[in-house]
Amino acid sequence: MSGMFVGMPAFPKAAHEVVGNQTLRGNLRHATHTIRAKRAKAVDELSDWAELREAGRRIKDHTLRHLDRCLEQLEESVTAAGGTVHWAADADEANRIVVELVRDTGESEVVKVKSMATQEIGLNEALEAEGIRAYETDLAELIVQLGKDRPSHILVPAIHRNRGEIRDIFRSEMGRWGRPAPQGLSDSPAELAEASRLHLREKFLRAKVGISGANFMVAESGTLVVVESEGNGRMCLTLPETLISVVGIEKIVPTWRDLEVFLQTLPRSSTAERMNPYTSTWTGITDGDGPSVFHLVLLDNGRTDALADQVGRQALRCIRCSACLNVCPVYERAGGHAYGSVYPGPIGAILTPQLRGTQSEIDASLPYASSLCGACYEVCPVAIDIPEVLVHLRERVVQGGPVTRAGNKVVLKPAKGHAAERAAMRAAQWAFGHPGVLRTGQRLASRSRRFHPRTLPGPGRAWSASRDLPTVPAEPFRDWWQRGHGGEEAK
Amino acid sequence: MRVALFLTCVNDTLYPDTGRAVVRLLTRLGVEVDFPPGQTCCGQAHYNTGYRHEAEPLALRYADVFREYDAIVTPSGSCGAMVRELYPRLGARARAEGRGDTLATRLAPVIPKTYELTEFLVDVLGATDVGAYYPHRVTYHPTCHGLRSLGLGDRPRRLLEAVRGLELVELPGADECCGFGGTFAVKNPDVSAAMGVDKVRNAESTGAEVLCAADNACLMHLGGTMARLRVGMRPVHIAEILASTEQEPPR
Structure with missing residues (x-):
């Protein structure tokens, strides 16, 4: 995945910084609570939401079960419509293909539609290394790119920035990339939007190559679909001569009719709109209308490995709506950067360790970045049981076991750093297997209770640094029960 | 009806x-x-931390200890959810791993007989007015596993509303997690503590004397946070409110 996240610290450490940053906490709280409330309202409008959610889950599960056939059908349809299909097993291969395709056009710059897949593979950096400049045209992506920043949200990648910061970035950075920000730019949303329009317009009109992802690919017709709010996508998809789309293989739906479900659930879940402002669809190429050359790069990059996992594969249903981020109490307090991936929040915590593996410190810490409160599962429009997958991946971290990596079945060893925890869990299991042992432990704790400290040393400080310890009672319940057999006479 | 307390x-x-x-x-x-003394732990902490295999013997112990009873009542939303939602998953995973149906078959009988306390009161006994008296201003925090896994809905609220003398006040952001999350509380202590502080501040804003919940694990986290912040509220389990009467006030 994108090189910009390499070497990230484990989640708890990264989150520690954010929790203490009151400005950032305020920005995140305000933004997530606002969108959370709006989404709830937009979803409550539909009396058949539960049915739509179930239909979405079924369509995605059915497609994933027959992914091989769907993909071959898609390749045929796209080819028949005048497009060219390329298959990329991983990020490097996808980047190589795109670089070659751009080189073949003789161009040295491209305009981009907001796309998670191209961020996942670090395409902008790969193009840059070959002397090709990629311009992000989505407003929030533009802010991130100009600020040499990292995205912190799937839908709103600059959610961690406030208006003043955006104005400062526009003022100092726009000139380096093209048309500078207008003199005296203020932090009013209208002025900021106009500045980005003027800055981007020259890029839209000049660009000969556009690069996009896609929200959906229709196997039967070979149609690709991008939904967006700003119209920048429509510009990139129609003005350039060459269009290159990099799309994860799980973005496929079998039929045009299936879109009916997702075009209802996606906008309501993501931007809380009944319908997104722009829905662009294209099928191969059409003479005199839009790009004359179309390339589709189908990206695997760990998806087939995830598909091999019976529990984890449900993460591939994701339609990238961000509803789970917006309701997540952990995301709200830790921010998106702590997840060390272009996919933050609850969905990132189950997707990243499946796409990248659980070997690095950050990736092994992601399944624990959740209190398992279940709010994410409740709002997911394709019913991904995120807590179930989190627990499944925790098991993979601490116990190892069989997984598929790069198409090969391998047996993972348990991750390092869990030896003390494992010993404690086994000791607890043994004690709980012997009620007599449990009672002896309880009595010891009760009798020594006057000597218990208020705070704990060592690892126990993780609890007592912010919370008082509970007071141990004079006797456990089971002793009271056995003395008097419960009942009122026991008093 | 033979009823066991878990x-x-x-x-x-x-x-x-x-x-x-x-x-x-x-x-x-x-x-x-009845309180069968062979009972210990449902295995939730093991399961949720990634030690599913270590949770299995504890689940089997639960199934053996409680098999003979008609109903098993537990004053914990999360332990109730472990039995009802996750024991079936333990069995299904064992089957998927080629270990046969033994685990699923042994666990099956106790799963539908397990009730969280407020479910048992409202659904089985048909009681919302349990004759309690508790003259205090109370706010109620619906804990996540009770709310979302078991779907307790308004049962706890209906029980509390029927308590004489009790003034129930709305908790802002009630359905947001308190930040306990089992081992999450120590694996991600900063985020957990921040969530706890926000919950306590919301509770404080209601002017209630008592923060009530149906799960002492969450109340241990919130009570510890309140004590550290020196907030003048106390955490009380819903059972202690419902048990209290004019003749027998809470101890």
């Missing part, structure tokens, strides 16, 4: 008052309740 390891060790309250409450409602 108190949970946390309550047995740290919150015996909650256990005594459940016994007093059920006895008052004419239910004879």
Whole structure:
């Protein structure tokens, strides 16, 4: 995945910084609570939401079960419509293909539609290394790119920035990339939007190559679909001569009719709109209308490995709506950067360790970045049981076991750093297997209770640094029960 | 009807008052309740931390200890959810791993007989007014596993509303997690503590004297946070409120 996240610290450490940053906490709280409330309202409008959610889950599960056939059908349809299909097993291969395709056009710059897949593979950096400049045209992506920043949200990648910061970035950075920000730019949303329009317009009109992802690919017709709010996508998809789309293989739906479900659930879940402002669809190429050359790069990059996992594969249903981020109490307090991936929040915590593996410190810490409160599962429009997958991946971290990596079945060893925890869990299991042992432990704790400290040393400080310890009672319940057999006479 | 109390390891060790309250409450409602001493822990902490195989013997112990009873009542939303939602998953995973149906078959009988306390009161006994008296201003925090896994809905609220003398006040952001999350509390202590502080501040803003919940694990986290912040509220398990009467105020 994108090189910009390499070497990230484990989640708890990264989150520690954010929790203490009151400005950032305020920005995140305000933004997530606002969108959370709006989404709830937009979803409550539909009396058949539960049915739509179930239909979405079924369509995605059915497609994933027959992914091989769907993909071959898609390749045929796209080819028949005048497009060219390329298959990329991983990020490097996808980047190589795109670089070659751009080189073949003789161009040295491209305009981009907001796309998670191209961020996942670090395409902008790969193009840059070959002397090709990629311009992000989505407003929030533009802010991130100009600020040499990292995205912190799937839908709103600059959610961690406030208006003043955006104005400062526009003022100092726009000139380096093209048309500078207008003199005296203020932090009013209208002025900021106009500045980005003027800055981007020259890029839209000049660009000969556009690069996009896609929200959906229709196997039967070979149609690709991008939904967006700003119209920048429509510009990139129609003005350039060459269009290159990099799309994860799980973005496929079998039929045009299936879109009916997702075009209802996606906008309501993501931007809380009944319908997104722009829905662009294209099928191969059409003479005199839009790009004359179309390339589709189908990206695997760990998806087939995830598909091999019976529990984890449900993460591939994701339609990238961000509803789970917006309701997540952990995301709200830790921010998106702590997840060390272009996919933050609850969905990132189950997707990243499946796409990248659980070997690095950050990736092994992601399944624990959740209190398992279940709010994410409740709002997911394709019913991904995120807590179930989190627990499944925790098991993979601490116990190892069989997984598929790069198409090969391998047996993972348990991750390092869990030896003390494992010993404690086994000791607890043994004690709980012997009620007599449990009672002896309880009595010891009760009798020594006057000597218990208020705070704990060592690892126990993780609890007592912010919370008082509970007071141990004079006797456990089971002793009271056995003395008097419960009942009122026991008093 | 033979009714067993599954108190949970946390309550047995740290919150015996909650256990005594459940016994007093059920006895008052004419239910004879037993506490089989072979019970220990449902295995939730093991399962949720990634030690599924270590949770299996604990689940089997639960199934053996409670098999003979008609109903098993537990004053914990999360332990109740472990049995009802996750025991079936333990069995299914064992089957998927080629270990046959033994685990699923042995666990199956106790799963539908397990009730969280407020479910048992409202659904099985058909009681919302349990004859309690508790003259205090109370705010209620619906804990996540009770709310979302078990779907307790408005049962706890209906029970509290029927308590004489009790003034129930709305908790802002009630359905947001308190930040306990089992081992999450120590694996991600900063985020957990921040969530706890926000929950406590919301509770404080209601002017209530008592923060009530149906799960002592969450209340242990929130009570510890309140004590550290020197907030003048106290955490009380719903069983202790429902058990209290004019003749027998809470101890």
